[in-house]
Amino acid sequence: MRSTVRNHFAALMMLVPAAAVLVAAPAQAQQRAVVAQPAIRALGLNSNAGLAPGAVLRVQLVATPGARQADVVLADGVRVALAEQDAGNYVGTHTIRRADRIDPLQLIAAHATFGGRTVVQNFSFPASFQALAMGGPAVAVPTVAIEQFTVRPQGRLVPGRELRFRLEGAAGGRASLDIPGVVSDVAMRETRRGVYEGTYTVRRRDDLRAFDAAVATLRVGGQRATARVDLPEARADRRDEQAPRVTQLAPSDGARVAERGRTFIQARLSDDGSGVDPASVRLLVDGLDVTRNARIAADEIGYREELGRGRHSAELVVRDRAGNVTRTAWTFQVV
Numbered sequence: 001m002r003s004t005v006r007n008h009f010a011a012l013m014m015l016v017p018a019a020a021v022l023v024a025a026p027a028q029a030q031q032r033a034v035v036a037q038p039a040i041r042a043l044g045l046n047s048n049a050g051l052a053p054g055a056v057l058r059v060q061l062v063a064t065p066g067a068r069q070a071d072v073v074l075a076d077g078v079r080v081a082l083a084e085q086d087a088g089n090y091v092g093t094h095t096i097r098r099a100d101r102i103d104p105l106q107l108i109a110a111h112a113t114f115g116g117r118t119v120v121q122n123f124s125f126p127a128s129f130q131a132l133a134m135g136g137p138a139v140a141v142p143t144v145a146i147e148q149f150t151v152r153p154q155g156r157l158v159p160g161r162e163l164r165f166r167l168e169g170a171a172g173g174r175a176s177l178d179i180p181g182v183v184s185d186v187a188m189r190e191t192r193r194g195v196y197e198g199t200y201t202v203r204r205r206d207d208l209r210a211f212d213a214a215v216a217t218l219r220v221g222g223q224r225a226t227a228r229v230d231l232p233e234a235r236a237d238r239r240d241e242q243a244p245r246v247t248q249l250a251p252s253d254g255a256r257v258a259e260r261g262r263t264f265i266q267a268r269l270s271d272d273g274s275g276v277d278p279a280s281v282r283l284l285v286d287g288l289d290v291t292r293n294a295r296i297a298a299d300e301i302g303y304r305e306e307l308g309r310g311r312h313s314a315e316l317v318v319r320d321r322a323g324n325v326t327r328t329a330w331t332f333q334v335v
Contacts, residue, residue: 038064038114040121042224043072045108051129053098061090062226063119065180067112075102086228087180087213104129144170146227149216153275153321157211159204165216165229167196173220177229182210243324244271246316253330263307263334269299271320280319286312307334 042062049055059072059080070082070090078100082090090112096102104125112119124130146169153161167175167188175188175196188198196218202208214229248268251257265285269276276298282291283303294303301316315329 038067038112038117038119040064040110040112040119043108043110043121043123044223044225045126045129047129051096051102051104053096053100055096057094057096059092059094061110061112062224063088063090063110063112064114067114069111069113071111073109073111075100075106078102086226087215089215089226089228144173144218144220144223144225146216146218146225148230149227150230151211151214157202157208159202159206162199162201163211165198165200165214167216167218167227168194169196169218169225170194170220173218175216175218177214177216179206179214180210182206188216241322241324242272243326244269244276244318244320246318246326246328249328249330251332254332256333256335258335263305263312265303265305265314267301267316267328269297269301269318271324274321277319277321280317282317284315284317309334 040061040063044060044062045057047055047057057074057080059082061070061072061082063070065084065088067084067090070084071092072080072082074080074094078094080092080094082092085091107122107124110121110123146167148168149165151163151165153163157163165177165186165188167177169175171190171194173190173196175190175198177186177188177198177200178184179186179200183200186198186200188196191197196216202211212229216227216229218225218227246267246269248266250264250266257263265283269281278296278298281294281296281301282289283294283301284290285303285305285307290303290305294301311331311333313329313331315327318326318328
């Protein structure tokens with residue numbers, strides 16, 4: 001893909017506020033107790049083709065969660081409505097029309113309404129957009145993004161369970177996670193390039209419903225990205241009743257293999273609920289438990305043996321962390 005302004009233009013960045021205004025609420029609203037001061041913290045803006053007609057602008061606003069309405073004004077008559085994609089992360093898009101007159105040397109006005117209060121925050125356009133207005137080439141700005149934010153094990157949450165959070169995104173940054181009402185700013189260490197990991201142990205007093213709303217934040221330089229955890233099976237009111245799956249058997253059931261002296265037995269393990277418990281895996285070959293000599297991971301088991309000519313059997317027993325068991329037996333022929 002060419003990186004010219006005409007064909008591709010990336011200018012995603014979390015912009016520094018230029019000014020802030022809090023619009024006062026009506027007198028009756030001011031009498032209500034205020035739990036937290038609403039705020040707009042950052043704005044991200046990118047485009048697939050600069051400011052040319054037909055280019056698609058994507059706007060990301062980071063603000064206090066729960067806004068009744070949020071939008072940004074890029075120019076007179078150019079207003080982009082935003083929707084809360086996950087907690088405190090508001091996004092929207094706008095396709096530039098020929099009639100739009102967007103001046104990147106002017107300010108962007110962001111609005112977020114909370115009950116009877118509206119927060120107004122002004123931002124400057126990214127330097128790459130400003131360069132276009134001054135006749136120069138676009139300034140390349142690194143894009144910060146979170147590709148995936150997950151947690152293991154999934155399944156029913158209980159006090160004492162250690163959750164292992166994993167974030168995949170831009171390398172060389174600082175990552176942290178927040179569980180609303182439970183814990184905030186838990187550091188996630190970059191274990192390898194672009195992969196960040198952190199842990200949290202569930203306590204008895206924790207609100208288990210809050211774990212569905214866990215949010216990761218990744219900061220690289222002055223840029224910032226957020227993502228909500230992909231936690232479909234970890235709700236407190238949901239039980240893991242599905243047994244693990246054993247697939248991709250090798251040798252396959254009934255297969256004939258010419259591997260005398262170097263037969264490799266292998267299987268893939270998976271579980272969409274609480275996760276496979278590697279300590280529970282047992283492998284029997286011709287009725288003999290060979291587990292201690294096998295290579296076992298959360299998603300795979302492998303074992304090599306010098307098997308003679310003839311028919312052989314294998315049996316694999318796998319348990320997930322919720323106690324569900326799968327037993328798989330098969331046979332193969334060494335010729």
